[in-house]
Amino acid sequence: MVDQDALHQALVGALGAAGVLEGDDIGPAYFEDISHERSGRPWLVLRPSSTAEVAQCLRLCHRYGQAVVPQGGMTGLVSAGVPIDGEVALSTQRLARxxxxxxxxxxxxxxxxxxxxxxxxxxxxxxxxxxxxxxxxxxxxxxxxxxxxxxxxxxxxxxxxxxxxxxxxxxxxxxxxxxxxxxxxxxxxxxxxxxxxxxxxxxxxxxxxxxxxxxxKPMSQAVAFCSLPDFGTGIRLLRYLEGALGGRLSAFEAIWHNAYQLVLDGVPRVRPPLPSKNPFYVLVESLGADPLHDGEQFEQVLHQALAQGLVQDVVVGRSEREVRALWEVRDAVSEAVLKLDPFLSFDVSMPVDCMEPFARDVIERIGARWPEARIGVFGHVGDGNLHLVTDAGGHATPRAVMDELVYDATRAVRGSVSAEHGIGFQKRGWLRYTRSDEEIALMRLLKRSLDPKGILSPGRVVDMV
Ligand SMILES: Cc1cc2nc3c(=O)[nH]c(=O)nc-3n(C[C@H](O)[C@H](O)[C@H](O)COP(=O)(O)OP(=O)(O)OC[C@H]3O[C@@H](n4cnc5c(N)ncnc54)[C@H](O)[C@@H]3O)c2cc1C
CATH class of the missing domain: 3.30.465.10 (Uridine Diphospho-n-acetylenolpyruvylglucosamine Reductase; domain 3)
Structure with missing residues (x-):
């Protein structure tokens, strides 16, 4: 049992009153991350303003056996920064230099x-x-x-x-x-x-x-938004551009038709660069060092892609404003999907050639079970990373049911249950779908060695029992 009075006094002594929030001064921003899947009220929010103060906070929490969860901008998507009731949140807000x-x-x-x-x-x-x-x-x-x-x-x-x-x-x-x-x-x-x-x-x-x-700093930036007949063509386009752009390809962001539609329905400020009638869209970016010729060469490469049937239609951003507008379509996907309610989001990775059959399979299975479900698929295809989001047709579907459906399919293609968002609380139970028993045992060994009292973000990532 933590001696809360003594610890509280010591923490206020170390950080000063401005460095410790408590009671009603702790606003909801500290309760949830952007996924809003889980909520918890921290007992205190510590706001150290130097490394020495962070060290002092942890030294005290360690001595008293007090659990601590670090918090940054709370834009995480797996609830890892969400406090369990009674935990202390350590915010990095004042480490801002x-x-x-x-x-x-x-x-x-x-x-x-x-x-x-x-x-x-x-x-x-x-x-x-x-x-x-x-x-x-x-x-x-x-x-x-x-x-x-x-x-x-x-x-x-x-x-x-x-x-x-x-x-x-x-x-x-x-x-x-x-x-x-x-x-x-x-x-x-x-x-x-x-x-x-x-x-x-x-x-x-x-x-x-x-x-x-x-x-x-890149001296040139060329961006195009393309529509494609199918995903296989997308892979061929990716490989073609990697070679034809001589290493300048910097983004290859795919948007399935369903995610494009979510943007058109949910983010009215976005003007669709292409009509919403194709199965796939890809935003392509090239960053280079020759502002005089890179744009021209980029357009030539895309012309050839058109001629070879690798793209169906393409819009090239010819000014900074147009480039920004094309990127805004991609950014708007992340914004549009957050409007789904409930918001069930998945971030998985797999070999690139498994992505389309995986997405088709999952879309079919979700559709069979929740016919009114809205689904959006998009991702960093160049990295084999897919994001899939759904509202399960607005039903209060237990997360675990949808998780099982998606992660079974992920395991079947030897993919990872987390490409870039992490494990947090949300995926802890699915870690073994991607990591072997031996890998998980080594993770536990590391955790025990570095944090023998288990005070740092307990319960996240790897189950210690
Ligand atoms: C619109 C949108 C788009 C996004 N796109 C992407 C994307 O394309 N790719 C991607 O990878 N992610 C994406 N994310 C997810 C998110 O923004 C990232 O995970 C981001 O790195 C989290 O940073 P944060 O400061 O908000 O961390 P938080 O959410 O505050 O914390 C995340 C985790 O880091 C820990 N943590 C925070 N600070 C520290 C610290 N100083 N020391 C130790 N642990 C710490 C927390 O305890 C928690 O476990 C997106 C999120 C949104 C809302």
């Missing part, structure tokens, strides 16, 4: 609570490019992006968050600070410890600071 943009080493050092958009803008202002990009960019944080190993729209070219980090500073459950804020690309001196914390969803430590890797 970009500390350095290092032009020589092409790095940016940011505290964990800095938003992704702030990182992108700081990189841009310094003449660099930070390529991670997801629809929640204005609210999600560096710490959240790292802890979920976020992916998004440009993984095809630049990799996931894991690939964009050189060093991390992390505070362990007992308050020990691990300063790994290196700026080296190569560092084979023993285990690469940062990878333990990337994608760990706050279960192994609290990330306080990161050295992120910047890329040269």
């Amino acid at each position: 970009i500390e350095e943009v290092d032009a020589s080493n092409a790095t940016i050092t940011a505290q964990a609570g800095v938003t992704l958009q702030q990182v992108q803008e700081a990189a841009d202002a310094a003449g660099y490019f930070f390529p991670l990009d997801i629809g929640s960019r204005g609210s999600c944080t560096v710490g959240g992006n790292l802890s979920t190993n976020a992916g998004g729209n440009r993984v095809l070219r630049y990799g996931m968050m894991r690939d964009l980090v050189l060093g991390l500073e992390v505070v362990l459950a007992d308050g020990t600070v691990i300063d790994g804020t290196h700026k080296m690309v190569k560092n084979n001196a023993g285990y690469d410890l940062k990878h333990l914390f990337i994608g760990a969803e706050g279960t192994l430590g609290v990330i306080t600071r990161a050295v992120l890797r910047l890329h040269p």
Whole structure:
């Protein structure tokens, strides 16, 4: 039993009154993530403003055996940051400084609570490019992006968050600070410890600071929105563009007809670039270094794709405004699906050639059971990552029933139950569909070693019993 009075006093002593929210001062933003699947009221919200304060918070919570859940922007989709009643939430809101943009080493050092958009803008202002990009960019944080190993729209070219980090500073459950804020690309001196914390969803430590890797700012951006006759043609188009664009292909985002329709019905500000009559749409982006010729070459490549029957119709963005409008269609998919009620969302990955039969199978099975169900399928096809969302026809369908349907199909194609959103609470029971018993045993061993009292985000990711 935690001695709450003593711990409360010690935490207020460590952070000052402004650093600890309690009672009615704790607003609903701390109760739920963006999936709204689960809700919990934290006993306290800790708002440390430095690594030393994070360390002090964890040292105290460790001493008193108090469970802690780290929170960033709360845009997560698997409830990992949602408190269990009585837990303490540790928010990174006040760890919000970009500390350095290092032009020589092409790095940016940011505290964990800095938003992704702030990182992108700081990189841009310094003449660099930070390529991670997801629809929640204005609210999600560096710490959240790292802890979920976020992916998004440009993984095809630049990799996931894991690939964009050189060093991390992390505070362990007992308050020990691990300063790994290196700026080296190569560092084979023993285990690469940062990878333990990337994608760990706050279960192994609290990330306080990161050295992120910047890329040269693209000098040209060409975007097109294409309609396709079928998914197989989409794969052929992907492979064709990878070769024909000479490594400049940076996004290949597929939108099934059903998800396109959700946008047209649910986000009226979006003007459809193509009529809604085709089975598939793909947003294609190329980032290059030759503004004089890249756009022209991009259009030539797409002309050839048209001539070869790899696309049925295509709209090319010819100005910055048009490019933005095409990207807005893709971003609007994420916005439109959030309007489904209930909102049952899946994020799975699999070999690219399994994606279409998988989606067809799942759509058929959902349709057979809930004929009025609205379904949307879209994804980062270049990475074998599908998002599937449904409202189960508005029925209060137990999540587990829909999960079983989707994850059985995922297991059948040897896919993963989480491509980029993580496991959290939502998918913990399905981890074994993707990970072997031995892998899960090793995860438990790591958890016990780094957090022997089990105070960090207990119950998320891996079941400890
Ligand atoms: C419109 C929209 C589009 C999205 N698109 C994508 C997408 O394309 N790809 C994608 O991968 N995700 C996407 N997401 C999901 C989400 O934005 C990401 O998971 C994001 O990385 C979460 O960041 P956050 O700061 O909001 O984290 P939170 O939701 O606050 O937390 C997520 C997890 O990280 C942990 N955590 C947070 N900060 C820390 C820290 N400093 N140290 C340790 N643990 C921490 C939390 O405990 C929790 O487990 C989307 C979400 C929305 C709403």
